[in-house]
Amino acid sequence: MIEAERESARLKPLLRVLGVAASSWYHRPAAEPKRPGPARKPLDEALKATVVDFATKNPWWGYKRLAIVLRRAGHLVSKKFVHAVFKAEGLMQKRRATKAELYQSAKLFELLPTRPNALWQADVTYIHIPGYGWWYAVTVIDYFSRYLLACHLTASYSAPEVSAAIELAIKEAERLHGPLERTPFLVTDNGSCFLARRFQSAIKDKFRHVRTRYRTPQQLGLLERFHQTLKREEVYWQLYDNPQDSREKLDAFRQRYNDVRPHWALEPADGGDALTPTDVYVKQASIKLPKWQGWAKGAKKKLDEAMQQDAELRRAA
Structure with missing residues (x-):
């Protein structure tokens, strides 16, 4: 054993000088293939x-x-x-989209925004401040650009406080783009603050309000994912001294999120590194459609082709 190790120690420097890899030198031919086992029993x-x-x-x-x-x-x-x-039986084939799925995807694409200020989402998330208990961050985000329009910290998520966050978002949008030319869609869940008459009255002439289905948070997926980013990149790194300290740091996060942090969903149309929400919302940079939106866009063409094939088969019959 020891002699073998010494022999190996002397051989490796020699192989290095000769330019031969030790793995190649010690390679042994593969063993003879194993004999085939018994044939599989036929399926019942x-x-x-x-x-x-x-x-x-x-x-x-x-x-x-x-x-x-x-x-x-x-x-x-x-x-x-x-x-x-x-x-x-060849049943493991890749799933093919049905005509019904193509139809739904084609209709979905008609609702997706193709410019800033076409569709906003609003939601509420919890933030605990030591010594002050649970507070709430009302967030409003532009769907197309992922630009965070407002992050309003409040002690309650009553209808007036949520309305105040919406007003902050409107002011931010008008500061950057001037008066809104078209009425945006505003998507929210069915929280009591969004169902309240005071909130409905406050947004009546400013938005087309769309609520998600009950108990389906995935329909508000953009903001749900944003709240995860908010917690992981800001809240979980801080122990706020008081609500004012929290507001100041959340405002710094909003600026960092909009102006500095590249967003993977914002891929420039001409290639290159991911853009920031400010690049798209303020500077009007062109971006590629996310893959799933591209699928929805192509669904209309695929649906037309499928319907045409069906028509040809009926005529042939």
């Missing part, structure tokens, strides 16, 4: 037909979920068996 044809029937009637489910459904229906099948059937 009756059970296989049952799996195919269920898969045909439920094309939106993968083999794992379908295995559970089959067992709940009284068929003794394993996940491995269903996977084997899927593989044998």
Whole structure:
């Protein structure tokens, strides 16, 4: 053992001088391939037909979920068996969009903003200040540019306080763009402050208010994701002395977020590094559509092609 290590120690410097990699020198030819094992047992044809029937009637489910459904229906099948059937029958193919999905995506694209001040989102998040309890940050963001229009810290999220945050957002937008030429959409959830009559009255002539479905925070996903950034890059780094200290630091964060921090969703149309919200909202820089929005844009063309193919098949029949 020791002699072998000494031999190796003397050999490596020599290989280095010769320019030969030690890994190549010590490489050994691969062992002989293993003998093939026993042939796989053929799949039970009756059970296989049952799996195919269920898969045909439920094309939106993968083999794992379908295995559970089959067992709940009284068929003794394993996940491995269903996977084997899927593989044998070519059911593992990539999912194709249905015409209904293409239609919904095409309609969705019509609602997506293509310029600043077309669609805003507003929401409330919690911030704890030591010695003062829970306070609330009412945030308003421009969907297209991701520009943070307002981050209003308040002791309550009543309708007047939320309305005050909206007014701050309007002032910021008008400071940079002048009076709003078109009435923006304002998307909120169904919080009591957004349902209150005082809030509805305050925004009546200024916005087209759209509320998300109940218990679906993902429909307000842009702001939900922004709140995660707010917490990770500001709130979780600070122990605020008092509400005024919190306001000052949140205002510094808003400036940093808008002016300095590159946003991955803001990819310049001509390529290059990611832009900041200020580049897009204030300087009107052109950006590429996010991939999922590009899918929605192309859905209209795909839908037209699918409908045309159906029409040709009907004429041929």
